[in-house]
Amino acid sequence: MKSIFKVALTVLLITLVSYPSQAQASKYKCMLQMSNYMGEGAYIVVSLINSKGEYEKTLYVMGDDKKWYKSLKEWNKFQAKKHEDVSAISGASVTGGDRSVTTFEIEDSKINKGYKLRFESAVEDQKYHVNDVEIPLTTAGLADKTDGKGYIRYVKLIKI
Template identity: 35%
Template sequence: MSKPLSTVLATACVLALPALAHGRPVALTAQLKNYGGDGAYLAAYLTDAKGTYVRTLWVAGGKAKYYKHLSDWSRLSAGDAKRLNGVTGASVGAGRTLKVTADLADALLDAGYEIRIDAAAEDMRDSPSEVRIPLTKANAGKPQAGKQYIQSATFQLQ
């Protein structure tokens, strides 16, 4: 291949890649029930169409020794050495709201991906996959009920 042609192809690829990876902020909101206990630990994460862990969106709760109680997330993300980089904050009190934003590629929408949230509170039952929200344009803004600690969870495309 000639040098000018390879340069043109390389430049075209570099210019095309950002368009393929274009993403947008997704705002995730989880409203907790008044469950009568200590602050909840929550792990919000993304899975693909096969239920395979893709990445952690947020972990609420600062003590790593309790992360094992977020059992689905802990098991699925165990091989991800960077699962906590820049995505942790305080636990969320009963009746309070967690609001976080994550950048997700547009290609993930309507492609079988899910946002999942595991929940646990001290001296109470753990709730793996407390909420599972299919990442579809149709689900944007639609509240999904939780099983034990979360009243509702929604995501908004921004």
């Protein structure tokens, strides 16, 4: 009887250790269409903003040359404090008229809780847009196409 108990306890411990303790998250494909502007490629950062309007997490960075991150002024302040490693979640900058398709994860617990996605954009020697696109993290907000106010024409998210 003791050996059965030991085997059952061992199996239970292995099962508990093998499951990650992360929150449930869903993947989203993000299609971003740029407006037809003249100039260099835009640096764009996609951030998770909490219900207080504060940066919580960087989801993706379009533009991989770190020397230009300071042009994304508000995000750069957050990044200077948090020191997130964004190398695994960064890609090429996006030029006028181009499209970008990326994928990132959003924790399901953030949906319908007052969070939003912020797309912040900057182009060398041109205007900076702290809120080029903001998408409320609601069921409806994630399903809609959202128009941009600056370099981004629109953003469309699709749950995958």
